[in-house]
Amino acid sequence: MSKINITVCMGSSCFARGNDRNLEFIENYIKDNGLEAEIDLSGARCEGKCATGPNITINGTEYHEVDEDKLQEILASYK
Numbered sequence: 001m002s003k004i005n006i007t008v009c010m011g012s013s014c015f016a017r018g019n020d021r022n023l024e025f026i027e028n029y030i031k032d033n034g035l036e037a038e039i040d041l042s043g044a045r046c047e048g049k050c051a052t053g054p055n056i057t058i059n060g061t062e063y064h065e066v067d068e069d070k071l072q073e074i075l076a077s078y079k
C-alpha cells in the first residue's frame with residue numbers, strides 16, 4: 001500500500017453535515033488496521049464547496065457527499 005493523504009474539510013458546513021462522523025470513522029479505520037504509517041490525515045478549511053459536502057480529498061481526488069458507507073468503499077479501493 002502506498003502512502004495515502006486524506007484531507008477532511010473541517011469547515012462548519014461539512015463538519016456539521018457528516019465530516020465529524022467521517023473523521024471519527026477514518027481515525028478508527030487507521031487504528032483498527034494499523035495504518036498510522038500509511039495514512040496522513042489532516043484537516044482543511046472550508047473551500048467554498050459546501051453545497052456538495054461533506055467533502056474529503058484523498059490523494060488529490062475530491063469526494064463529495066461522503067458518508068460512512070461511501071468512505072468504507074473509498075478506503076477499500078486504496079488498499
Ligand code: FES
Pocket residue numbers: 009010011012013014015045046047048049050051053055
Ligand atoms: S465547509 Fe467544507 S467546503 Fe465549506
